[in-house]
Each structure stands twice: as C-alpha cells, then as structure tokens.
Amino acid sequence: MQDAVSITFRSESREGVGTTFDCATRVGPLRLTDRMEVTEWRPGESIGIRHAGAVTGAGRFTIRPEGAGTRFTWDEELTFPWRLGGPLGAVVGGRLLRLVWQRNLRTFRRRFAA
Numbered sequence: 001m002q003d004a005v006s007i008t009f010r011s012e013s014r015e016g017v018g019t020t021f022d023c024a025t026r027v028g029p030l031r032l033t034d035r036m037e038v039t040e041w042r043p044g045e046s047i048g049i050r051h052a053g054a055v056t057g058a059g060r061f062t063i064r065p066e067g068a069g070t071r072f073t074w075d076e077e078l079t080f081p082w083r084l085g086g087p088l089g090a091v092v093g094g095r096l097l098r099l100v101w102q103r104n105l106r107t108f109r110r111r112f113a114a
Contacts, residue, residue, distance in 0.1 A: 001104045003027050003097075016041045022053070027100055032084075055080055074105065 005024040013019045019038040025031065032054045039058070040048025046062045057078035064071050078097075080089040 002107070003100050003104070005031075010035075027096060051078060054084065072105070072108070074101065076101075 003025050005026050008022045008024075010020040010022060011018065015038075017038055017040065019041075021036055023034045023036060025034050034051055034055060035053035037050045037052065038047065039050050040046055040060065044063060046060060049059045051057045051059065055078050057076065059074070059076040059078075062071075062073045062075075064073075076097075078090065078094070080086055080093055085092065
C-alpha cells in the first residue's frame, strides 16, 4: 500500500480479531495516523477493519474463487472529521483515495499474477 508509511502494533497480537495498530499514512502533503482494529479474521476469506483515528469508518477485504482465478474485493466506508473538510473533504478525499487504492490494487495484482 503506497500510502502506508509505517505500522506500529498497539496490541500484543499481530493477527486475528482484536489486533490494534496505528498506520502512519501519507497521501500527497497530507499525513495522518490511522488507528485501526481488526474486527473480522477469516484466513483465506476475509479481514474486517475498524478505523478509529482522525478518519473513522470500516473496511473489509474479501477473497473468493472465481473461474480459474481469485476475486479480491476491497470495500471501505470512511467519515472525515471537520478539520479534514467533513462531508466536502470526504468527497474530495474519496476521489483521491480511490485513485490511490486503485493503484495499490494494480500493484497487488501484478505481484501475485507473476
């Protein structure tokens, strides 16, 4: 993930439900720490995340067989605080983040398609 600068675990666990960590994130000049908690952990199927930092919300990665390959899905619903523009920041930030995440997914796909 190109926008993730570093991860610092806050819990003793490094995997599974209840794992918490801070992810230092940078998108262009904007830097913030995204505090996250793993809310769902089904190896080979899905991982759910709750965002509890400056930006709040939830995300989920899912993996499922499809044809001769695998479908990877990444869904996120985020809420931006007023200091990051609130609903207007969410529209602008959402467009920017969509581009960043699409690039992340292309990089991920190339890595595993090789």
